[in-house]
Amino acid sequence: MSGYQPPPDEGETWTQGIKDPRGETTWERLTKKFKEEPLVPLGIAATVFALGGATSALQKGNRTQFNKFLRYRVAAQGLTIVAALGGSVYYSNQRRAVRLEERQARLDQAAQSSDQPPAST
16 A cells, blocks of 8 residues: 655754745745834734733732733734734835836836847848
């Protein structure tokens, strides 16, 4: 009985330089995204801080502070979503503009090369 034989493991993990189709490692892509949209990681950190504060308040039995931190969490999550969506729209428009400029440059270059007479041999 010949079943499926997976390829041998080369010992590479996801953090050790796996390249995606664009030629970036996971870490390079992550740092690039953090630089493009710095408010998203800040929002995530604020959410984690609020959850930590809520957990601490719950353990101490302080309901008022617990509810306050849960409200902070909701606000931080909302701002994170707004930042992610806003950054997504902004960079989508920016990438579209770059693609249009590149396409126009190729069309201009093709028009210039067709205007020149062919070289005689």
